[in-house]
Amino acid sequence: MDNIFELNLSIETWFLILWFSIIIVAAILEALTLDLTSIWFSLSALIAFMLGVFGVNIGVQLGVFVVVSIGLLFSVRPLAQNYFRTNIVSTNSDRLIGKTAICTKSILQGGRGEVKVSSQIWTAISQDSTEIMEDDTVEILAIEGVKLIVKKT
Numbered sequence: 001m002d003n004i005f006e007l008n009l010s011i012e013t014w015f016l017i018l019w020f021s022i023i024i025v026a027a028i029l030e031a032l033t034l035d036l037t038s039i040w041f042s043l044s045a046l047i048a049f050m051l052g053v054f055g056v057n058i059g060v061q062l063g064v065f066v067v068v069s070i071g072l073l074f075s076v077r078p079l080a081q082n083y084f085r086t087n088i089v090s091t092n093s094d095r096l097i098g099k100t101a102i103c104t105k106s107i108l109q110g111g112r113g114e115v116k117v118s119s120q121i122w123t124a125i126s127q128d129s130t131e132i133m134e135d136d137t138v139e140i141l142a143i144e145g146v147k148l149i150v151k152k153t
Helices: 011-033 038-053 058-084
Strands: 100-105 112-117 120-126 137-144 147-152
Touching (some): 011 038, 100 120, 100 147, 112 137, 112 147
Antiparallel strands (some): 100 112, 100 137, 112 120, 137 147
């Protein structure tokens, strides 16, 4: 008696099942993570699935899947991430980067001090852990949280 679970499917049919499975699994992973990574595999599997439906060679299906996946992942993903980036809060503090400030409290090696820029006092640290003394002029390189990263000019 034959096993009722035995499936005698062609390799082409198995690949259609594979592509369909990748479409579903990658779409679910993308919905769970929202990382804009697995969606590209889902789209590539959809293209490979359509090629399989039209009877295109399995080698071509695999090649298209790999090339389109990699192409979308490295070209479209960065653009999509920039477009969908919603958690950036725009502040005016980034206008301080590149400005000069006066050190009002010495920044000792590896420690914190204070600088005054645009009549505001900010906590500051040295970029390269060098000491910056009171009344030294510094350049603001970056903002990390609520402190400025500075270097002596």
